[in-house]
Amino acid sequence: xxxxxxxxxxxxxxxxxxxxxxxxxxxxxxxxxxxxxxxxxxxxxxxxxxxxxxxxxxxxxxxxxxxxxxxxxxxxxxxxxxxxxxxxxxxxxxxxxxxxxxxxxxxxxxxxxxxxxxxxxxxxxxxxxxxxxxxxxxxxxxxxxxxxxxxxxxxxxxxxxxxxxxxxxxxxxxxxxxxxxxxxxxxxxxxxxxxxxxxxxxxxxxxxxxxxxxxxxxxxxxxxxxxxxxxxxxxxxxxxxxxxxxxxxxxxxxxxxxxxxxxxxxxxxxxxxxxxxxxxxxxxxxxxxxxxxxxxxxxxxxxxxxxxxxxxxxxxxxxxxxxxxxxxxxxxxxxxxxxxxxxxxxxxxxxxxxxxxxxxxxxxxxxxxxxxxxxxxxxxxxxxxxxxxxxxxxxxxxxxxxxxxxxxxxxxxxxxxxxxxxxxxxxxxxxxxxxxxxxxxxxxxxxxxxxxxxxxxxxxxxxxxxxxxxxxxxxxxxxxxxxxxxxxxxxxxxxxxxxxxxxxxx
Amino acid sequence: xxxxxxxxxxxxxxxxxxxxxxxxxxxxxxxxxxxxxxxxxxxxxxxxxxxxxxxxxxxxxxxxxxxxxxxxxxxxxxxxxxxxxxxxxxxxxxxxxxxxxxxxxxxxxxxxxxxxxxxxxxxxxxxxxxxxxxxxxxxxxxxxxxxxxxxxxxxxxxxxxxxxxxxxxxxxxxxxxxxxxxxxxxxxxxxxxxxxxxxxxxxxxxxxxxxxxxxxxxxxxxxxxxxxxxxxxxxxxxxxxxxxxxxxxxxxxxxxxxxxxxxxxxxxxxxxxxxxxxxxxxxxxxxxxxxxxxxxxxxxxxxxxxxxxxxxxxxxxxxxxxxxxxxxxxxxxxxxxxxxxxxxxxxxxxxxxxxxxxxxxxxxxxxxx
Numbered sequence: 037x038x039x040x041x042x043x044x045x046x047x048x049x050x051x052x053x054x055x056x057x058x059x060x061x062x063x064x065x066x067x068x069x070x071x072x073x074x075x076x077x078x079x080x081x082x083x084x085x086x087x088x089x090x091x092x093x094x095x096x097x098x099x100x101x102x103x104x105x106x107x108x109x110x111x112x113x114x115x116x117x118x119x120x121x122x123x124x125x126x127x128x129x130x131x132x133x134x135x136x137x138x139x140x141x142x143x144x145x146x147x148x149x150x151x152x153x154x155x156x157x158x159x160x161x162x163x164x165x166x167x168x169x170x171x172x173x174x175x176x177x178x179x180x181x182x183x184x185x186x187x188x189x190x191x192x193x194x195x196x197x198x199x200x201x202x203x204x205x206x207x208x209x210x211x212x213x214x215x216x217x218x219x220x221x222x223x224x225x226x227x228x229x230x231x232x233x234x235x236x237x238x239x240x241x242x243x244x245x246x247x248x249x250x251x252x253x254x255x256x257x258x259x260x261x262x263x264x265x266x267x268x269x270x271x272x273x274x275x276x277x278x279x280x281x282x283x284x285x286x287x288x289x290x291x292x293x294x295x296x297x298x299x300x301x302x303x304x305x306x307x308x309x310x311x312x313x314x315x316x317x318x319x320x321x322x323x324x325x326x327x328x329x330x331x332x333x334x335x336x337x338x339x340x341x342x343x344x345x346x347x348x349x350x351x352x353x354x355x356x357x358x359x360x361x362x363x364x365x366x367x368x369x370x371x372x373x374x375x376x377x378x379x380x381x382x383x384x385x386x387x388x389x390x391x392x393x394x395x396x397x398x399x400x401x402x403x404x405x406x407x408x409x410x411x412x413x414x415x416x417x418x419x420x421x422x423x424x425x426x427x428x429x430x431x432x433x434x435x436x437x438x439x440x441x442x443x444x445x446x447x448x449x450x451x452x453x454x455x456x457x458x459x460x461x462x463x464x465x466x467x468x469x470x471x472x473x474x475x476x477x478x479x480x481x482x483x484x485x486x487x488x489x490x491x492x493x494x495x496x497x498x499x500x501x502x503x504x505x506x507x508x509x510x511x512x513x514x515x516x517x518x519x520x521x522x523x524x525x526x527x528x529x530x531x532x533x534x535x536x537x538x539x540x541x542x
Numbered sequence: 543x544x545x546x547x548x549x550x551x552x553x554x555x556x557x558x559x560x561x562x563x564x565x566x567x568x569x570x571x572x573x574x575x576x577x578x579x580x581x582x583x584x585x586x587x588x589x590x591x592x593x594x595x596x597x598x599x600x601x602x603x604x605x606x607x608x609x610x611x612x613x614x615x616x617x618x619x620x621x622x623x624x625x626x627x628x629x630x631x632x633x634x635x636x637x638x639x640x641x642x643x644x645x646x647x648x649x650x651x652x653x654x655x656x657x658x659x660x661x662x663x664x665x666x667x668x669x670x671x672x673x674x675x676x677x678x679x680x681x682x683x684x685x686x687x688x689x690x691x692x693x694x695x696x697x698x699x700x701x702x703x704x705x706x707x708x709x710x711x712x713x714x715x716x717x718x719x720x721x722x723x724x725x726x727x728x729x730x731x732x733x734x735x736x737x738x739x740x741x742x743x744x745x746x747x748x749x750x751x752x753x754x755x756x757x758x759x760x761x762x763x764x765x766x767x768x769x770x771x772x773x774x775x776x777x778x779x780x781x782x783x784x785x786x787x788x789x790x791x792x793x794x795x796x797x798x799x800x801x802x803x804x805x806x807x808x809x810x811x812x813x814x815x816x817x818x819x820x821x822x823x824x825x826x827x828x829x830x831x832x833x834x835x836x837x838x839x840x841x842x843x844x845x846x847x848x849x850x851x852x853x854x855x856x857x858x859x860x861x862x863x864x865x866x867x868x869x870x871x872x873x874x875x876x877x878x879x880x881x882x883x884x885x886x887x888x889x890x891x892x893x894x895x896x897x898x899x900x901x902x903x904x905x906x907x908x909x910x911x
Contacts (some may be wrong), residue, residue: 346779367781378779387773389841394765401762409762452780475682 040066040104042230043088043121049096050083058088059081059159060097061256063461065199065230067102070221072241072262073234075251076274076443076471081234084251085201089123090116102198122192123201130188132177136163136170140191166220179442182213186220186529193224200224201232202286204469206240207227218244236469238267252276275473298322299358301460301491302343302374307352309342311335314516315352318343320460320491325482327494327502330512330535336495338515340462343493344369344376370403375453379495386451390439392430393419395437396451422451427477443470450478460491469497479505499528511535567834570891571849574832574882578856587864597734599726604739607859610753615855617643617802620750621822622851623831624795626842629793631767632690633839634697635827638682639799641708641821645677646803648712651721651813654728659721668728676800682708683796684789691788692847723792723811732808745803750801751848758844765792771839825854832882853882 043065050058056372058080065071075081086092090097098107101119103235110116116123130139137159141150159172159278168186170179176187185205192200202221206214221231221244234246241248241262249263250257250273257273271354271460290412300319300504308315313335320326320417343354345363354361356372363369369376378384387395404410410418426447430440437448446466453461463482465470467475482492482505494505508522511534519534582589594608621639628636636831653674656665682704689700704711731742758764769777776786802822807813810846829836833846834855861874883891 344779365781365783366779367783368783376779380778383773384775384779387769387776389772390765390769394769398765398769399780401765406762406766407760409760409765 042067044100047097051095056254059255061420068225068228069246070231070244072245079251080254084369120198122197124188135173136176137172139176157196161193184211199230203234204212209351217481219364249373303355305353307342308350309347311338311347313338316517323486323489325486325492325506326508327541329466334512373459375458385447386437391434392437393433395448399452400456443474462493480498559895567843568846570834571832571846571853574853581638601736603734611855611859612744613741613853616747619747619851620798620802621826621849622847624756624798625826625830626847627791628795629830630771630842632697636701637823638704639823639824641684642799643803644709644712644815646675646800647807647813648715649675649678650714650807655721659719664725680793680796683792687789687792709815721727729811732805744855768841833864
């Protein structure tokens with residue numbers, strides 16, 4: 037083992053039926069270092085983590101841990117925990133209805149008796165020492181997501197871990213919460229814990245990490261000290277190509293003036309829904325990409341859900357191509373040529389156990405009707421066409437969609453709506469939690485659709501992305517539309533101002 | 543030398559297909575069936591004897607244990623169809639089917655007998671009685687469906703209502719009398735049609751299977767019910783009405799109940815409200831589980847469920863043949879069922895398929911020597 041290393045993985049291999057998930061991957065974690073594990077979806081990050089935590093058993097290679105002679109064998113998550121490897125997952129895996137202290141000690145008490153007073157006291161000490169703003173007897177569910185995340189880390193730390201794995205811990209946190217989490221990570225680093233940090237956010241990597249290991253297509257690209265690897269280089273290494281692609285996408289959408297944009301494709305007047313948004317006006321024109329922006333919870337998704345009929349509307353009128361229409365349920369909207377890619381891919385988008393093929397044809401099939409199923413050959417032709425068109429990485433069209441990576445799942449949902457050939461497509465956070473390569477592909481696709489004369493509403497938390505794709509932005513605050521920006525107003529600072537509500541643009 | 547090599551290759555191909563079969567969902571009911579067949583073959587091959595003999599009416603009919611199995615499993619197989627759909631779409635089971643069979647049967651008798659419990663002639667054509675029974679059973683299915691789909695009550699709790707009340711409703715329909723039908727043609731549906739040596743329920747079951755196969759092929763019933771069972775939210779956003787799909791599966795199960803109930807009363811030309819189709823709901827649920835379908839809903843394999851129903855009847859008949867006391871029967875059945883269910887659990891199957899893999903190289907090495 038190398039000097040100062042707490043963990044060394046050498047020549048790790050893992051195969052799944054038909055897929056080479058990991059091939060000869062080396063990974064070294066040193067004491068007191070924060071080490072980013074980077075790669076696109078499907079690069080093998082999760083598989084490597086799962087091998088390390090005993091969820092998957094490796095097919096080849098060796099793992100060495102500090103303080104243990106010879107290679108260690110990790111066959112179950114329990115083994116990993118005993119060896120001092122702790123993991124905090126993206127989704128919080130604690131019990132929200134138990135107290136903070138109970139969550140920290142659950143499954144770790146010996147025998148049938150529990151000394152509650154000791155546990156609460158001990159939990160209090162740990163929370164204080166890590167400066168986590170939570171009381172031991174507080175219900176975990178009443179804490180913010182960030183604090184819950186920290187409690188999960190505190191639990192891991194108290195199990196005297198040498199290796200702490202943080203798998204996408206920041207994806208559901210806001211900026212301040214991320215800052216708190218980073219402080220905690222730096223504290224732990226000072227205490228000599230080795231931290232593996234998996235994330236999609238480049239900025240965050242450069243903020244806290246010491247080293248980066250990059251994986252691509254199941255193989256190791258390399259290990260780099262952070263100072264030696266500028267961002268552009270990192271992205272290039274992850275993608276395996278030079279990064280002209282990013283520059284390709286520029287805001288060169290046609291700037292619409294009031295006169296030449298003609299009749300709106302869809303126009304809503306004082307639309308309101310049961311989700312509790314203030315009545316709003318909305319219009320989108322042929323070949324236009326517009327977007328809703330605003331902070332999380334400002335009502336962006338609720339607006340598009342109201343348009344699609346996903347939430348019941350309580351008032352207002354909708355016109356399509358000048359004709360008044362009533363959209364009571366999603367099927368009404370679909371029949372009018374509207375497609376909607378929902379924000380929560382797992383809960384609202386995919387039908388997990390169904391195959392990629394069935395997921396692709398689902399919407400079109402429903403529109404075609406209950407008594408007119410597509411033949412197997414027809415369905416297969418559709419699926420194959422879109423798998424090829426969108427470069428969806430899947431073993432076959434028969435594979436259950438849940439076994440695909442996040443980005444590929446999202447492409448399947450996109451394929452589903454593209455197949456219906458919609459006039460107007462609503463994409464709510466299509467790029468969340470997916471890799472940069474796919475993000476760029478989706479952005480390009482949106483612009484291509486607009487060029488073909490389709491209308492697209494694009495919602496994203498990343499303002500850069502909105503600026504690249506949208507020609508008009510509707511700004512929301514507190515469930516209310518507070519402004520509309522277009523043309524020369526489309527600049528980061530102007531948007532920020534409108535969101536914050538300083539000198540409002542409206 | 544080369545011939546040895548090719549034979550090895552063939553072995554591998556065989557092994558591959560075997561492995562593939564183990565992974566197939568329908569493997570479990572097939573394996574269970576083969577096991578039962580094997581057991582009977584070893585203990586007493588006469589189990590499989592089929593003979594042509596005369597029944598009490600003097601007509602030549604086929605008889606033998608296999609015929610008994612095919613005959614007696616008919617109701618269960620029909621119910622398994624509906625139960626599979628209900629399970630897939632609503633992620634729960636209808637435990638009231640036994641009780642609603644009593645209702646369906648009671649309705650048939652009421653229509654045929656009118657107010658007289660020992661009629662000389664039928665008071666209505668049999669087809670009318672059957673149609674009325676279908677409508678009533680579908681209404682009761684709709685009742686369950688409304689509770690589950692629109693009031694979002696857990697299926698087991700919702701159907702507990704009719705499970706409890708069904709048999710008294712059945713008795714009430716006929717004023718608590720036990721009508722007996724003397725018209726022989728009514729018995730054709732549960733026994734034999736003169737001149738045809740195969741029991742009629744077998745044909746009815748086959749007809750139901752054909753209907754469901756066609757329905758699954760020519761409508762989106764399968765896709766919709768699975769989609770709703772897996773993810774109702776995303777199904778809704780794709781234009782499917784999840785509540786309606788759940789509701790409709792309960793109505794379909796109601797139709798299956800009507801057919802099964804009709805066969806049941808036709809078998810004896812009378813009914814015993816407290817005994818008819820007793821515990822059949824558990825066997826129907828078991829058939830679905832034996833077919834390797836998740837009782838929590840989602841993906842299903844209709845063929846496997848139906849096969850599961852026949853496996854259960856095979857088991858019951860085997861136990862009867864070995865003179866297991868009818869009061870001890872459930873206990874024996876339970877033992878076998880535990881085995882089958884454990885075998886069909888994904889954990890056990892994973893182990894089994896690993897074991898198979900390990901076996902393969904060892905055997906190959908042996909043969910090479």
